[in-house]
Amino acid sequence: MSRITRCELMEWQTAGRSFTLLDVRRAAVRTADAAEIPGARWLDPESVFSWKDSVPRERPVVLYCAHGHEISQGIAATLDVMGLDARYLIDGFAGWRDAGQSTQGL
Template sequence: MNKQDQSIHSEATVSVSVSDLQALIAGSAPLIVDVRRKEARATSGRDMPGAIWRDPEHWLQWKDDIASRGIPLVLACAHGQEISQGLTTVMRVMGADARFLEGGIAAWIEAGGATVAAGTANTD
């Protein structure tokens, strides 16, 4: 495995904490991609401001558009587990600078991160 492959697969470069994301947003903000299932998003009732929502059930339809944007990505699901981690891997394999949010949107909300009413996130 070459040095580039090691950095892509390094756990330290694959996730971002809530506090680190807050610092990133204060600077040059990454594209935050909300990948919660429809039901989890509706149950929460909250979105992250500036995030775009993509239905994880239809990831094959949107993966190319998101991966090719050429900007850092942070994928956030409900709890930062299977969905965001799996889709982060897909984005990274496609060459994107992608990370998943540790603890997901639940951790963001618990830490007092800003939110807006669900359904107001972009679906551009």
């Protein structure tokens, strides 16, 4: 399992690199934030074993949770074991937003 910094994710976005961006914050946290990183798709972390097989395998997967700790790291580890190139965003959504990076409303 790998990690990715805010700067690296910004570079991937601006360079048009092909990757899957997944928001795996808990539903209540996501709703309270009322925003997400542009291009992200929300998947309920409580249902990871229901959706894990639907994640595209042909490109890297970047996951973010609220702070880049247990949730995104755990799901990235699960996907990594399945053979995917899975990375979690260091400091999660909070770090992204606090650094003034682009977000969009839900």
